[in-house]
Amino acid sequence: MKLLVCISKAPDTTSRIAFTDGDKRFDESGVQFIVNPYDEWYALVRAIELVEAQGGSVTTITVGDATCDPIIRKALAIGASDAVRIDANPTDSSQVARLISNYANDKSYDIIFAGKETINHNSSAVPAMIAECMDLPYVALATSIDVDGDLSTLNCESTGGTNNVSVKGSFVLSATKGMAEQRIPNMRGIMSARTKPLTVVEASGVTATTEVSKFTLPPAKGDCVMVDADNAAELVRLLREEAKII
Amino acid sequence: MSVLVYIQTQEGKATKAGLEVASFAKNMNVGDVTALVPGTLSGDGGLGSVGVSKVLHFSEGVTDNSQLSKLTQAAAQSVDASTIVFSGNNDGNSIAPRVAIAMNVGYVSGVTCLPEGKTFTRNVFSGKATAAVNVMSDVCVISITPNSYGIKSDAGEASVETFSADIGAQRVVLNGFTPTSNDGSVPLPEAERVVSAGRGLKGPENWGIVEDLARALGATTACSRPVGDMGWRPHHEHVGQTGLTIRPDLYIACGISGAIQHLAGVNQSKVIVVINTDPEAPFFKAADYGIVGDVFEVLPKLTEAIKEL
Ligand SMILES: Cc1cc2nc3c(=O)[nH]c(=O)nc-3n(C[C@H](O)[C@H](O)[C@H](O)COP(=O)(O)OP(=O)(O)OC[C@H]3O[C@@H](n4cnc5c(N)ncnc54)[C@H](O)[C@@H]3O)c2cc1C
Numbered sequence: 001m002k003l004l005v006c007i008s009k010a011p012d013t014t015s016r017i018a019f020t021d022g023d024k025r026f027d028e029s030g031v032q033f034i035v036n037p038y039d040e041w042y043a044l045v046r047a048i049e050l051v052e053a054q055g056g057s058v059t060t061i062t063v064g065d066a067t068c069d070p071i072i073r074k075a076l077a078i079g080a081s082d083a084v085r086i087d088a089n090p091t092d093s094s095q096v097a098r099l100i101s102n103y104a105n106d107k108s109y110d111i112i113f114a115g116k117e118t119i120n121h122n123s124s125a126v127p128a129m130i131a132e133c134m135d136l137p138y139v140a141l142a143t144s145i146d147v148d149g150d151l152s153t154l155n156c157e158s159t160g161g162t163n164n165v166s167v168k169g170s171f172v173l174s175a176t177k178g179m180a181e182q183r184i185p186n187m188r189g190i191m192s193a194r195t196k197p198l199t200v201v202e203a204s205g206v207t208a209t210t211e212v213s214k215f216t217l218p219p220a221k222g223d224c225v226m227v228d229a230d231n232a233a234e235l236v237r238l239l240r241e242e243a244k245i246i
Numbered sequence: 247m248s249v250l251v252y253i254q255t256q257e258g259k260a261t262k263a264g265l266e267v268a269s270f271a272k273n274m275n276v277g278d279v280t281a282l283v284p285g286t287l288s289g290d291g292g293l294g295s296v297g298v299s300k301v302l303h304f305s306e307g308v309t310d311n312s313q314l315s316k317l318t319q320a321a322a323q324s325v326d327a328s329t330i331v332f333s334g335n336n337d338g339n340s341i342a343p344r345v346a347i348a349m350n351v352g353y354v355s356g357v358t359c360l361p362e363g364k365t366f367t368r369n370v371f372s373g374k375a376t377a378a379v380n381v382m383s384d385v386c387v388i389s390i391t392p393n394s395y396g397i398k399s400d401a402g403e404a405s406v407e408t409f410s411a412d413i414g415a416q417r418v419v420l421n422g423f424t425p426t427s428n429d430g431s432v433p434l435p436e437a438e439r440v441v442s443a444g445r446g447l448k449g450p451e452n453w454g455i456v457e458d459l460a461r462a463l464g465a466t467t468a469c470s471r472p473v474g475d476m477g478w479r480p481h482h483e484h485v486g487q488t489g490l491t492i493r494p495d496l497y498i499a500c501g502i503s504g505a506i507q508h509l510a511g512v513n514q515s516k517v518i519v520v521i522n523t524d525p526e527a528p529f530f531k532a533a534d535y536g537i538v539g540d541v542f543e544v545l546p547k548l549t550e551a552i553k554e555l
Contacts, residue, residue: 013487013507017374037488094347119372119487119510123355128311128343137417138311140340143481153421157482159254159263159335160433161425163309167418177474177481177489209352213365214378218513224520224530229539232547235519236555238535243517245496246439246463246555 001056001147003047004104006114006126007075009068010036013119019215026120026215035071038115040078041182042175047113048079049180050147057081061103063088063096069198076193077185083196088203091211093121097129098206105134109170111152116141116176124174131172139165143178247277250327251298252318254337258288262397262436263333265296269398270390271331272297273360281404282321284308290404297400302409309420313413315344320411322349327385334389335435342389352381358394372487372510392436393493426482431466434483439465440494442485442512443473446501446522446541450478455545456500462552468492470502486511500541504529521545
């Protein structure tokens with residue numbers, strides 16, 4: 001089985017969110033970066049499990065500059081076979097998807113995995129876009145996958161429930177909770193990750209179709225109105241008369 | 247210029263998410279709103295009442311997002327749409343990006359309010375910030391964060407036309423569907439009221455008081471991540487940075503500490519109520535109303551008080 005897993009760099013979940021360049025860019029100073037949790041916990045780990053059980057290789061692919069290398073090494077330490085980094089600073093999801101598709105097009109991957117979204121951009125767009133670029137079927141929000149020869153069977157979250165679907169041949173999936181359990185890399189993994197191949201490829205000329213003109217932080221919340229624990233009726237009154245919400 | 251909206255129906259009527267998307271499209275004020283409805287439709291599906299002037303009905307039930315993408319492109323072409331609007335729910339999110347790539351146009355997901363020209367506002371950093379995004383192509387595809395805009399009625403009736411298009415072969419086969427809740431509550435992403443509980447509930451056997459409150463309020467239940475991880479509640483109820491991001495009108499947090507990763511998914515709720523025994527719980531800093539108290543005592547009283555309304 002030849003699997004490709006899309007890995008993205010994301011700020012640690014406790015990072016202070018601030019902007020620079022006239023609020024056009026995320027301020028990375030002092031920020032600790034992690035593998036985007038959906039990519040790592042669900043997509044990568046499940047791909048590794050499949051290859052452990054059935055043989056083959058797991059290649060990770062990342063669009064980004066050299067600051068992504070530490071998180072790519074982490075993915076290798078968890079168990080990916082090798083890694084590709086497309087050297088670019090993408091500004092929108094279509095650019096990421098087109099760059100990945102251009103690279104993957106002639107490599108006949110059986111399944112392309114991605115997380116359901118990144119925790120910084122939250123677009124949920126890249127995997128669907130890769131599928132369209134490569135004219136492949138796409139299964140979104142997969143919570144489980146079993147592969148039997150060229151037939152894959154998946155459960156995935158749909159609006160208001162769970163779909164069970166099957167697909168023959170190559171396809172793209174986005175992974176979400178349920179797919180696998182987080183894996184902590186062990187010492188052997190960390191040591192071997194240092195020597196696993198990380199190939200850097202030039203970005204082909206792909207332009208973005210959208211641009212962020214300004215980031216804004218939400219306004220600070222006002223004070224919390226405290227209600228006595230014995231006075232539930234007062235809370236209900238406030239919700240009805242003051243907040244006008246019930 | 248015209249706007250095309252992709253609408254899902256349930257028993258022939260536009261879903262709540264669908265009505266919201268149509269309202270949004272109408273109030274963008276950039277031209278007539280045409281609705282593309284795949285699957286069952288009765289009458290105009292209630293779409294005229296939110297400002298849709300024409301419904302294109304594709305009667306086959308289709309589930310493969312690559313086919314639905316082709317269908318949407320054909321409809322967009324037939325009405326010369328300058329904007330194509332989806333609900334940012336699971337289905338919309340799997341079709342809309344495909345449409346944008348196929349048409350080689352810009353895509354903005356998770357839009358939360360009406361645009362200014364071709365500049366759209368969306369949530370980023372899991373709700374910790376917003377971004378204004380400019381679309382550089384003439385046509386744009388967008389998806390709307392559920393429950394961010396609401397339904398605005400607009401008297402009228404939509405004409406209904408049968409629509410057909412070559413949508414290619416089905417490649418993802420749907421074997422079965424299991425609904426997540428059979429209690430008839432609104433799916434979490436679309437819910438206007440949410441009652442959420444955390445580790446403070448001590449065990450899955452104690453969820454009765456959470457469900458009672460939710461039922462009294464007509465709310466949907468949610469939970470913190472550890473509660474989902476421990477299997478006390480199903481995964482799909484998990485909200486936060488690594489779960490669902492929601493923005494209900496009312497979010498009641500019971501026995502949840504308010505860790506930054508939890509807040510990320512819920513801090514855009516219009517009104518937040520926190521019930522926690524610990525007056526120092528960080529959640530109070532993000533709350534509008536708070537009760538320092540034991541959920542096992544407060545929740546039943548609150549449920550009673552609501553029932554008395
Ligand atoms: C990378 C990463 C991603 C994460 N993503 C998420 C996420 O998406 N969503 C999420 O929720 N968490 C997430 N977390 C976990 C998060 O950091 C917290 O650990 C978690 O939210 C805590 O859940 P809790 O509030 O239910 O439990 P606790 O932190 O244990 O809090 C329980 C609360 O209940 C109160 N309590 C106890 N007994 C009672 C009682 N009888 N009555 C009233 N109150 C009581 C306590 O005072 C306490 O405040 C993430 C963590 C990491 C590292």
